[in-house]
Amino acid sequence: GENVEQHPSTLSVQEGDSAVIKCTYSDSASNYFPWYKQELGKRPQLIIDIRSNVGEKKDQRIAVTLNKTAKHFSLHITETQPEDSAVYFCAAVGFQKLVFGTGTRLLVSP
């Protein structure tokens, strides 16, 4: 089945810096890659997703890139703000289910 690895597990940046979180997946048949943000005590919420027919997608300060050949995808956050502090999960669709990475705790210091 699908296996998703995510790095780093924690990431500390200064406000205004960029943050990059990387994920790799194992199932070459996976074709959908969402990213979720989970604030403390809250539910995971979708922030951006990408499908296998696209290499990059942007939404304001957030972008995701996908390299299907290498089976890895990344989340890029520019001009980070303290409210970006949260746990971020990548995910990949395996056989009829979404498999999550292990999460990255992002801390943005003012």
Next chain:
Amino acid sequence: DTAVSQTPKYLVTQMGNDKSIKCEQNLGHDTMYWYKQDSKKFLKIMFSYNNKELIINETVPNRFSPKSPDKAHLNLHINSLELGDSAVYFCASSWEGGAGNTIYFGEGSWLTVV
């Protein structure tokens, strides 16, 4: 107008007890899930149902029994609770088994077994 709602939000119970968590979605989705998030924040799928039919059972102990009376509801019953069952349980829903479709999560149920 909550999309995916689950109750209770907090549950503290003793080892050996039996408890249930209820979930309902008003998005019209045909697929519902239970995910478990442990203390290390790992999110792991437990079950998924499509139109009331069990699709995925991720080697969860048979003390956990999901029930889907209709496609808008997926309840989770846990027998003989153990300390290791303490976690946050998230209900979720989507269209068509999640394949390329956004999964929406409920607010979570914090289960503490003492």
